[in-house]
Amino acid sequence: MRTVTAEVVRERKYQTKAFLLLPLVFNSGMVISLALGGCLAEPVVNLPGLFGPDGIFNTSRNPEGVVWALEYPYALPALLNASFLGTALLLAVLGLKETLLGREEQSDWGLRIGKSIKGLVVRLWNRRGKIADYEYTEVEDSEEAHFINDNNHSTAEKPEPSNITTAEPPKVPFRGIWTRKVVSALISFGLLPLHNSAFMHIFPVYLSSPPANNTEATIFAFSGGLGLRSAVIGLWLSVFGIGGILLQLFIYPRLQKRIGTRGVFRVALFLFPVTYVAAPYLSLLAGSEQNAARWIFLGAVVCAQIMARTMAIPSTVILLTEAAPAKTVLGTVHGAGNMLASLARAVGPAVGGYVFALGVEEGIIGLVWWLYLVGVALCALAWSYFTDGNVPVVS
Numbered sequence: 001m002r003t004v005t006a007e008v009v010r011e012r013k014y015q016t017k018a019f020l021l022l023p024l025v026f027n028s029g030m031v032i033s034l035a036l037g038g039c040l041a042e043p044v045v046n047l048p049g050l051f052g053p054d055g056i057f058n059t060s061r062n063p064e065g066v067v068w069a070l071e072y073p074y075a076l077p078a079l080l081n082a083s084f085l086g087t088a089l090l091l092a093v094l095g096l097k098e099t100l101l102g103r104e105e106q107s108d109w110g111l112r113i114g115k116s117i118k119g120l121v122v123r124l125w126n127r128r129g130k131i132a133d134y135e136y137t138e139v140e141d142s143e144e145a146h147f148i149n150d151n152n153h154s155t156a157e158k159p160e161p162s163n164i165t166t167a168e169p170p171k172v173p174f175r176g177i178w179t180r181k182v183v184s185a186l187i188s189f190g191l192l193p194l195h196n197s198a199f200m201h202i203f204p205v206y207l208s209s210p211p212a213n214n215t216e217a218t219i220f221a222f223s224g225g226l227g228l229r230s231a232v233i234g235l236w237l238s239v240f241g242i243g244g245i246l247l248q249l250f251i252y253p254r255l256q257k258r259i260g261t262r263g264v265f266r267v268a269l270f271l272f273p274v275t276y277v278a279a280p281y282l283s284l285l286a287g288s289e290q291n292a293a294r295w296i297f298l299g300a301v302v303c304a305q306i307m308a309r310t311m312a313i314p315s316t317v318i319l320l321t322e323a324a325p326a327k328t329v330l331g332t333v334h335g336a337g338n339m340l341a342s343l344a345r346a347v348g349p350a351v352g353g354y355v356f357a358l359g360v361e362e363g364i365i366g367l368v369w370w371l372y373l374v375g376v377a378l379c380a381l382a383w384s385y386f387t388d389g390n391v392p393v394v395s
Contacts, residue, residue: 211283
């Protein structure tokens with residue numbers, strides 16, 4: 001989708017706003033999915049009116065609730081996710097056109113089926129009693145002659161189409177794609193999901209972990225989570241996801257115009273390690289007598305991480321797009337970036353989960369935050385100063 005966006009929006013001055021749409025839609029989907037996922041998980045507990053002992057779907061009248069919902073408490077979020085992915089696949093097959101330069105008119109069976117379905121829907125919609133709203137009026141002879149003369153006149157003045165040939169874009173050899181600027185941008189592109197995806201997986205687990213007695217805790221040795229329910233976690237993260245949407249709409253474009261893409265990226269990279277250092281200290285506020293302080297501190301941590309992520313994701317996309325030596329290789333460059341990011345999203349949660357479990361066993365809940373997340377975030381910050389040149393500010 002990043003490559004498609006770059007190929008559709010060809011004027012550089014509009015690319016910043018176009019690239020903001022991707023994380024904007026991502027955050028919007030995340031807000032909805034977190035809220036729905038939190039409510040649909042453990043449906044017997046969260047939706048007792050539907051799946052509980054007296055629920056509508058408990059046709060067997062099991063005293064504990066719907067049997068399959070008890071055996072598979074996370075089946076509903078998984079089915080919802082599968083339906084969304086299936087819808088996205090269907091829309092891509094039936095309606096997504098080719099955007100590669102020189103192949104915009106290319107069609108396939110999926111597009112032809114989608115066009116037929118669209119035509120059928122339009123015809124059915126137009127038949128819904130709208131034809132009766134139009135009436136025919138008789139055209140006088142003078143008006144008819146005037147119309148024909150005007151039509152002939154405009155036809156006679158119509159210029160002959162000229163044979164305009166568009167020059168083929170220059171081909172960049174495969175080795176010529178991987179310049180120092182592209183490689184630097186790719187590494188930055190991969191380092192971001194290496195710690196961000198680990199945070200996205202670890203943080204809900206940490207929030208749902210049972211609290212511990214930290215009366216003898218030291219500045220580094222303490223354990224336990226916050227003991228929050230999945231529905232509460234989903235709603236909280238959704239609320240702050242809305243804040244991320246507002247940031248992308250109103251703050252990021254102004255900040256990018258003032259300090260540039262690389263400047264915004266470095267501000268975000270400064271925020272990540274600060275957030276990761278502070279996050280585990282929420283465990284010390286897990287007591288009921290510190291309820292207000294806990295929620296305020298939790299809001300500050302989540303807001304800072306979402307703010308950093310909101311600024312970092314579009315910046316890495318813009319930096320990678322600007323680093324490409326030609327538009328014809330955007331697909332290759334973004335393909336390599338997505339491959340590296342996918343690898344990071346696989347490695348990050350795996351390594352982060354292992355270190356998190358190790359910290360729980362050793363009674364140091366902050367081990368994964370301070371050893372892994374902060375370490376990767378600092379590497380990403382340091383690497384940003386080794387990249388080539390400054391990306392021009394676009395308005």
